Amino acid sequence: MHTAAELESGAEDRREGPASSATAAAPVQLSLWPPPRSTRHSGRRRRQIAVLAAVALTVVVVGGGATAWALLSDGAEEAADEGGAPADVFVGSWSGEMVQVDTEGEHVADWHAEVRIEEGAERGSTAWTTFSCSGTLVLSAADNDRRVYAYTETADPEERCVEDAELTVWPDADGGLKAEWSSITREGTRMISTGDLD
Numbered sequence: 001m002h003t004a005a006e007l008e009s010g011a012e013d014r015r016e017g018p019a020s021s022a023t024a025a026a027p028v029q030l031s032l033w034p035p036p037r038s039t040r041h042s043g044r045r046r047r048q049i050a051v052l053a054a055v056a057l058t059v060v061v062v063g064g065g066a067t068a069w070a071l072l073s074d075g076a077e078e079a080a081d082e083g084g085a086p087a088d089v090f091v092g093s094w095s096g097e098m099v100q101v102d103t104e105g106e107h108v109a110d111w112h113a114e115v116r117i118e119e120g121a122e123r124g125s126t127a128w129t130t131f132s133c134s135g136t137l138v139l140s141a142a143d144n145d146r147r148v149y150a151y152t153e154t155a156d157p158e159e160r161c162v163e164d165a166e167l168t169v170w171p172d173a174d175g176g177l178k179a180e181w182s183s184i185t186r187e188g189t190r191m192i193s194t195g196d197l198d
Contacts, residue, residue: 111131113193148168
């Protein structure tokens with residue numbers, strides 16, 4: 001029979017000395033790639049991301065819509081309180097004679113203007129038939145019953161007109177528009193032209 005010391009695990013190996021390399025444990029294999037990840041929680045992560053994205057989108061849409069509504073409704077109320085003219089007053093085709101003066105108030109020229117303001121009163125076109133010039137109009141400011149348009153020249157075959165100008169219009173009592181053109185010539189002289197558009 002074996003004694004208690006002999007029954008002890010590995011007792012024989014300790015007596016014989018160190019184990020030989022042939023009986024040693026197999027070498028550990030190393031991998032260059034990490035072990036595969038568990039997919040147990042990845043579906044949950046995807047759902048959380050989708051829910052967060054949906055909540056964020058809802059906040060942006062609802063918040064943005066509410067903000068736009070508040071801003072637009074405030075602007076409409078202010079225009080109504082200030083007695084501003086609606087955009088429809090400016091829409092249409094208008095024409096009339098303009099009187100041009102320089103900075104000292106000296107008469108420079110009389111000229112004929114044709115103005116067309118499109119639906120919504122944000123864009124338009126104009127022709128200065130006396131000078132054979134034409135250009136586009138883009139709304140740059142609106143205040144109470146006035147609209148200010150930036151004029152950009154598109155045709156000037158005789159090179160008699162300015163390239164940029166500003167047209168300010170407002171309704172008159174007769175159902176037409178009062179007009180004021182402001183421009184600076186190529187020489188640097190400020191010119192103002194005023195007149196009625198019917």
